[in-house]
Amino acid sequence: MTYQEILKAYWGYDSFRGIQEEIINSIGSGHDTLGLMPTGGGKSITFQVPALAKDGICIVITPLIALMKDQTRNLRDRNIKAIAVYSGMTHEDIVIALDNCVYGDYKFLYISPERLGTDLFITKLRSMKVSMITVDESHCISQWGYDFRPAYLKIADIRELLPDVPILALTATATPQVVKDIQEKLRFRTDGQVFRMSFERKNLAYVVRKTEDKREELLHILSAMNGSAIVYTRNRKRTKEISDLLNRQGITTTFYHAGLNNDVKDSRQKAWVNDEIRVMVATNAFGMGIDKPDVRIVVHVDLPDSPEAYFQEAGRAGRDGKKAYAVLLYAKSDKKALSKRIPDTFPEKDFCRDIYEHINYYFEMAMGDGEGCTFAFNLDDFCHKFRHYPVQTDSALKILTRTGYLEYTEEQDNASQLIFTIRRDELYLLHDSDGETDKLISIILRSYTGLFSDYAYINEDSLAIRSGLERERVYQILINLSKRHIVNYIPHKRTPFIIYTRDRVEKENLPITKEVYEDRKESYASRIHAMIEYADSDDKCRSRMLLEYFGEKNDHDCGLCDVCIEKRKDIPSDRFKQLEAQIKASLKESPLSVEALMKHFTKNKDEARQVIQHLLSEEEIQLKGDTLSL
Numbered sequence: 001m002t003y004q005e006i007l008k009a010y011w012g013y014d015s016f017r018g019i020q021e022e023i024i025n026s027i028g029s030g031h032d033t034l035g036l037m038p039t040g041g042g043k044s045i046t047f048q049v050p051a052l053a054k055d056g057i058c059i060v061i062t063p064l065i066a067l068m069k070d071q072t073r074n075l076r077d078r079n080i081k082a083i084a085v086y087s088g089m090t091h092e093d094i095v096i097a098l099d100n101c102v103y104g105d106y107k108f109l110y111i112s113p114e115r116l117g118t119d120l121f122i123t124k125l126r127s128m129k130v131s132m133i134t135v136d137e138s139h140c141i142s143q144w145g146y147d148f149r150p151a152y153l154k155i156a157d158i159r160e161l162l163p164d165v166p167i168l169a170l171t172a173t174a175t176p177q178v179v180k181d182i183q184e185k186l187r188f189r190t191d192g193q194v195f196r197m198s199f200e201r202k203n204l205a206y207v208v209r210k211t212e213d214k215r216e217e218l219l220h221i222l223s224a225m226n227g228s229a230i231v232y233t234r235n236r237k238r239t240k241e242i243s244d245l246l247n248r249q250g251i252t253t254t255f256y257h258a259g260l261n262n263d264v265k266d267s268r269q270k271a272w273v274n275d276e277i278r279v280m281v282a283t284n285a286f287g288m289g290i291d292k293p294d295v296r297i298v299v300h301v302d303l304p305d306s307p308e309a310y311f312q313e314a315g316r317a318g319r320d321g322k323k324a325y326a327v328l329l330y331a332k333s334d335k336k337a338l339s340k341r342i343p344d345t346f347p348e349k350d351f352c353r354d355i356y357e358h359i360n361y362y363f364e365m366a367m368g369d370g371e372g373c374t375f376a377f378n379l380d381d382f383c384h385k386f387r388h389y390p391v392q393t394d395s396a397l398k399i400l401t402r403t404g405y406l407e408y409t410e411e412q413d414n415a416s417q418l419i420f421t422i423r424r425d426e427l428y429l430l431h432d433s434d435g436e437t438d439k440l441i442s443i444i445l446r447s448y449t450g451l452f453s454d455y456a457y458i459n460e461d462s463l464a465i466r467s468g469l470e471r472e473r474v475y476q477i478l479i480n481l482s483k484r485h486i487v488n489y490i491p492h493k494r495t496p497f498i499i500y501t502r503d504r505v506e507k508e509n510l511p512i513t514k515e516v517y518e519d520r521k522e523s524y525a526s527r528i529h530a531m532i533e534y535a536d537s538d539d540k541c542r543s544r545m546l547l548e549y550f551g552e553k554n555d556h557d558c559g560l561c562d563v564c565i566e567k568r569k570d571i572p573s574d575r576f577k578q579l580e581a582q583i584k585a586s587l588k589e590s591p592l593s594v595e596a597l598m599k600h601f602t603k604n605k606d607e608a609r610q611v612i613q614h615l616l617s618e619e620e621i622q623l624k625g626d627t628l629s630l
Contacts, residue, residue, distance in 0.1 A: 003028070006052050007045070010078045017042050019197045024050050027132060027168045032192035034138070034169045034182060038199045039315035043170045044071060047134040051108065052080065056131035057101055060110045061155060063137060066269075066290065068110040075108060082108035085115055089415070091448055091456055098124040113140075113151035116158055125158070130165050133158065135186065138169035139308070142181035143515070144523050146173070146308040150402065156187050172315065173308040176551040199311070199550050202616065202623070203318045205560035206542035207327045208535055214301055214329045215245060221327060222251055222279065227296030228272070231281045232313055234302035242301065243281040252278045258285040287313060293320035299327045303338050303535060305345075306527035307549045310534075323560075323619075330535045338528055346399070346521040347392045353507040355396040358386045359406070360504050370500035374455070376490060377408070377498045397498075402516045407499040415457040417490040418444070418478070424452055430486070436469060440477050443467050460492070538563060559613015568610050579604070579611040584630065587621060591629035 003024055007013050016024070019035065020042055026033040028050040037043050051058035062068060068084040075082035083097050083106055101109045102124060109128075115121050133155075135141070141152035159167065169182050183192060211217040222229060231246075233239055239255035246253040254268045254277050271277045273292050280286060284304070298317040304310040310328070318324025359365075362382055363375050383390050397408035420427065427441070443466050448456040460478075464471040475491070482489040534545055543558035557564045568576070579601075586592060586600055594612075601608035612628070615621045622629050 001053065003049050003053060006049050010052070010080065011045070016045070019195045020045050022195050023168070026193045026195065027166055028053060030166045032167050032169075032183075032186070032188040034171075034179065034188070034192070034194045035197075036171060036174055036179070036195070036199075037197045038201065039172045039312055039319070041172070041197050043136070043172070046170065047132065047168050048075070048080075048108070051131055051134075054131035056129035057106055058108050058132050058134060059128075059130055059158075060108055060134045060136065061113055061116070061152075062110060063112055063140065063149065063151075065112075067136070068112075070291070072108070072110055080108070081106040082110070084110035085121075086110075086112055089457075091120075091458075092462075093459075094120065102127045113149065113154060116151070116154040122161070125161060130162055133162070133165055133167045135167065135169045137171060138182050138186070139171040139174045139178050141185045142174075142178045143520060144175070144177050144181055146306040146527060148520075153185065156185060159187055173312050173550070175308075175549065179551075196552075199547055199552055200543060200554065200558075201315065201318065202558070203321055203323050204314070204543075205323065205325050205562075206314070206546070206558070207325060207562045208330050208538075208542070209327055209562075210330050212331050214331060215242070217329055218242070218299060218301065219246070219249055219251075221297070221299060222246065223249075225297055225325070227278075228275065228292065228294055229279045229297045229299065230287065230295060230313075230316060231279060231299045231301060232304075233281065233283065236283060238301070239281045239283060243279075246279055246281070252276075253281055254279075256280055256282040256286040258283065284309065284313065287316050290316075291319075292316075294322075295319070295324065296322075297325045297327065299329065301329050303328065303330065303334050303531055305338065305341055305524075305531060307530050307534060307546060308527070310531065311546055311550075328535060334535065335532050338532055342521070342525050342528055344391050345395045345524060346517065347396050349512045349517060351392065352396040352399050352512060353510050355388070355393055356400055356405070356510055357507040358382070358388075359397075359400075359498060362386070363498070365500070365504050367506070368503050370504045371502055373500045375498045377496045379496060399512065399517065400510075402520075403510065403512055405500075405502045405505070405510060407497075407501050409497045409499070416460060416492040417455040418448075418451065418458050419455045419488050420452045421485055421488050427486070436467075436473065437477050437481070440467050440469065440474060441481075455488075455490070538566075556609055557613060559610060559616065564610065564613065568614060571607050571610065575607070576611060579608055580615065583608070583611060583615065583621070587628055587630045591627050593626050594623075594628060595626070597628055 001009065003021070007016065018041055019037065023033055023035040023046040027047070035043065035046055047058060047060065065086045068086055072082040072084045081104065083100055085094055085097050089097070098121065100106055111121070135152075135155060137147070140147050140149040141155065142148060167186055167188070169186055171182070174182065179194065183194070209217055209221075218231065231242060233242060236257040236259055239257050243253045243255035254271065256265060256268055268277070268280070269290065272280045273290070295317045298314050300310065300313070304313065314326035317326055359382075362385065363373075365373070379390055379394065382388070383393055400406055401408045440463065443463060444458070445451065447463070447466070448458060450456060460471055460474050464474045467474065478487065478489045481487045530549055534542065537545065541557035541564050542561040544554050547554045557567070559568075582600065583597065586597060597612075598605055598608065612621070616623055
């Protein structure tokens with residue numbers, strides 16, 4: 001089947017959008033390919049269509065569990081075999097999933113970057129027939145990106161195992177520097193190709209509201225507008241406070257952040273997607289991989305710390321192509337608060353080394369020991385014992401992670417873990433266990449491997465089904481075995497972990513290099529300053545500011561943002577109406593390119609452009625490609 005036939009057969013579309021077809025032809029021809037497409041640009045089609053045209057399986061690397069689940073479900077609904085491997089799955093479930101990829105004629109394997117380096121995945125990968133590799137959110141591989149994740153660097157190692165397999169990198173936000181870095185880090189071959197879709201959103205009006213009473217302004221905005229909305233705030237506590245405020249005013253609202261358990265997050269997300277709830281108040285944990293096209297407004301109560309983050313979150317409005325708004329609420333104090341994030345995110349090097357030393361004290365780690373040790377970590381308890389502030393401590397741990405001496409995993413949903421603390425032969429000498437305990441131990445030993453040498457992820461629900469015991473009884477038995485020092489059992493919980501990736505060294509010998517610290521601090525500060533400039537500006541089109549930040553030159557204003565609307569007021573109303581009439585009269589005769597139409601307005605081009613943008617925003621005229629028509 002041709003690409004066009006696959007698109008029609010599985011998705012029902014007659015044609016591709018934007019640069020989809022160019023990207024598909026490139027990766028389909030075996031070229032390493034980078035596609036830059038704004039949120040809502042249809043990224044998934046660019047790898048799903050060519051993968052269906054090839055023999056073998058497409059490996060899709062993404063950090064977004066919500067996206068994995070959503071896309072695998074959508075593919076299965078189209079009778080396409082797809083599977084995902086993510087945190088929280090049992091070892092046995094992961095083995096079964098990877099075996100299916102080897103033997104089951106699956107077309108897509110979704111996997112997180114953290115899993116790429118495991119021995120199990122590498123072993124199974126050697127037996128897979130891989131057609132292509134897709135890297136979603138590929139800006140995460142760049143240290144200059146706003147969301148750098150060290151695990152993405154492992155992707156280059158996979159390329160060494162699959163040297164002839166082409167790679168497709170996709171992102172919705174990347175500066176020219178990040179575009180270059182993505183290609184270098186993914187080891188693009190010399191014939192690699194880059195395709196850009198304009199980041200301009202012609203239906204999205206960017207607005208900055210300067211106010212000292214953000215809650216009152218938020219109520220005013222949501223009361224004046226209809227339709228689905230997202231309200232972004234920086235911390236978890238405020239999501240609930242604002243949600244409660246809106247509910248008291250009769251606006252149906254719920255809240256979402258990473259600290260909620262998965263069932264609660266899923267139910268709230270579904271309620272919002274199905275329009276049972278109008279407004280979702282959330283931290284930046286919400287939105288990735290969620291496809292709701294009819295969001296009419298996205299409001300940021302707090303300033304994000306980069307234009308990349310703002311552009312991506314604001315871009316969740318108006319994905320159906322209809323007019324939508326991205327509103328940033330900005331108070332005088334915000335500039336100082338945002339600037340303070342620089343020293344908070346990059347505390348002094350000596351402070352970072354002190355944190356390293358105190359972590360060693362906290363876990364009683366001896367000098368020259370530690371590599372491979374993993375500990376559940378309570379940040380609040382640590383900060384209380386050593387009298388540190390949590391925000392700076394969290395930042396220091398992230399910097400220490402980049403040094404390569406330890407790995408700090410932020411709070412995440414961790415499956416239960418278990419290791420036997422006695423030898424196997426000692427286990428068989430136990431005679432004081434009851435029948436249920438013996439039965440459960442036997443099932444655990446049959447279900448998981450390596451339990452006497454390392455922790456294994458276990459699933460109490462699965463063990464309950466296999467043993468015929470209630471889940472609570474399984475939990476009680478495991479707790480009892482732990483108290484008897486037969487096993488070490490870490491129940492399922494949301495917690496950070498500290499993993500020692502190197503043996504402990506003297507803090508004075510801990511290297512914090514220029515690349516790890518100064519270069520990244522400078523990059524972070526430049527993004528902060530760009531965000532402040534965007535919010536402060538009142539004389540430059542906001543759409544143009546964002547486009548220029550991403551390296552896209554644009555010679556016309558959007559006509560939709562608050563700055564453009566304010567400029568339009570400078571044109572006398574009678575003059576404005578005269579220009580409207582002239583433009584409509586010209587287009588009534590026949591459609592014209594923008595360039596051809598502007599020839600009618602040699603003396604007042606700027607005014608004419610503003611009127612054209614106004615007519616486009618009011619949908620009184622249309623723009624297809626470069627052609628205007630009534």
